[in-house]
Amino acid sequence: MRDTRGTTRVVAILGDPVEHSRSPAMHNAAFEALGLDYVYVALRVRPGDLGRAVAGARALGFAGWNVTVPYKERIIPLLDRVSATARAIGAVNTVSLVGHQLIGDNTDAEGFRRAIAKLAFRPRGKSAVLLGAGGSARAVAYALSQAGVGRLTILNRTRARALALARQMRAIGRSEVIVGSLGSARAAAPVREADLVVNCTSLGLDGRTIPPIPIAETPAHCLFYDLVYGPERTPLVRLAEQLGRRAEDGRTMLLEQAGLAFHLWTGRRAPLGTMERALFPSGALPA
Numbered sequence: 647m648r649d650t651r652g653t654t655r656v657v658a659i660l661g662d663p664v665e666h667s668r669s670p671a672m673h674n675a676a677f678e679a680l681g682l683d684y685v686y687v688a689l690r691v692r693p694g695d696l697g698r699a700v701a702g703a704r705a706l707g708f709a710g711w712n713v714t715v716p717y718k719e720r721i722i723p724l725l726d727r728v729s730a731t732a733r734a735i736g737a738v739n740t741v742s743l744v745g746h747q748l749i750g751d752n753t754d755a756e757g758f759r760r761a762i763a764k765l766a767f768r769p770r771g772k773s774a775v776l777l778g779a780g781g782s783a784r785a786v787a788y789a790l791s792q793a794g795v796g797r798l799t800i801l802n803r804t805r806a807r808a809l810a811l812a813r814q815m816r817a818i819g820r821s822e823v824i825v826g827s828l829g830s831a832r833a834a835a836p837v838r839e840a841d842l843v844v845n846c847t848s849l850g851l852d853g854r855t856i857p858p859i860p861i862a863e864t865p866a867h868c869l870f871y872d873l874v875y876g877p878e879r880t881p882l883v884r885l886a887e888q889l890g891r892r893a894e895d896g897r898t899m900l901l902e903q904a905g906l907a908f909h910l911w912t913g914r915r916a917p918l919g920t921m922e923r924a925l926f927p928s929g930a931l932p933a
């Protein structure tokens with residue numbers, strides 16, 4: 647339990663649900679490690695209360711906060727300014743109080759870019775398959791489009807959502823964008839030519855479900871990046887590795903986006919090693 651004083655700056659995560667968030671553990675460990683007088687708390691905001699919650703956090707002088715499901719889009723009109731990246735993605739995951747202004751940002755896209763860069767994957771000219779078309783898929787699609795990916799295939803259960811994301815990506819980038827229904831036979835063709843497959847659905851959170859794509863038919867060099875994460879390897883990562891593919895879960899992206907938010911709030915470089923150890927204290931993956 648951190649000591650708090652009259653001078654302590656408050657940072658939070660606003661969402662619903664937030665009970666299972668690992669962000670308080672990560673950020674509080676980082677504040678502790680750097681001796682910063684900050685505390686991070688998880689605050690559940692019930693439907694209909696977002697406006698009052700934002701006004702309250704502003705009035706109370708919070709240094710900033712993370713935004714999670716289901717408020718990443720809905721918070722935008724409540725802020726004073728939104729970065730160009732967050733505007734293009736259409737979602738804010740980090741808010742900072744600068745003077746009296748609330749500034750919205752999106753660190754998921756840059757977090758993803760850094761995560762695949764650490765795996766030495768360079769998107770330029772490559773063929774990427776995105777599973778999902780929700781908030782995280784928008785950030786990943788933006789990052790890949792900005793990095794010059796050659797072809798982006800968006801496969802989603804709800805086709806209309808994939809079409810909307812494709813329109814958005816065609817408007818801001820030069821990549822070829824293809825849309826398909828997740829699980830359909832026709833969606834298998836781009837998977838067979840994929841250099842990168844990114845799971846941006848929640849499939850796998852239950853520890854069992856694998857997204858319905860023909861993983862065995864991907865090229866041998868195909869990299870799998872699963873945004874889902876947990877103390878154990880995710881089902882997709884396990885199967886892809888069994889089939890000899892390189893695969894990683896979403897913890898690096900989680901850490902990188904958190905590190906970027908930490909920097910926005912404190913001006914200090916985040917101690918990512920400390921944050922990683924705090925993420926799943928007893929759940930280190932075997933090397």
Ligand code: NDP
Pocket residue numbers: 715754757777778779780781782783802803804807828846847848849851873874875896897899900901903
């Ligand atoms: P959203 O709710 O915005 O989107 C969920 C996506 O999952 C949609 O594309 C949805 O499809 C799809 N989906 C959900 N259930 C099913 C199902 N049964 N079958 C097929 N598709 C399904 O969530 P987010 O994009 O914010 O998050 C998605 C995942 O990414 C979560 O597991 C989250 O924890 C993780 N995440 C990880 C991050 C990291 O840093 N590693 C950052 C952000 C998110 P449909 O449109 O048809 O409903």
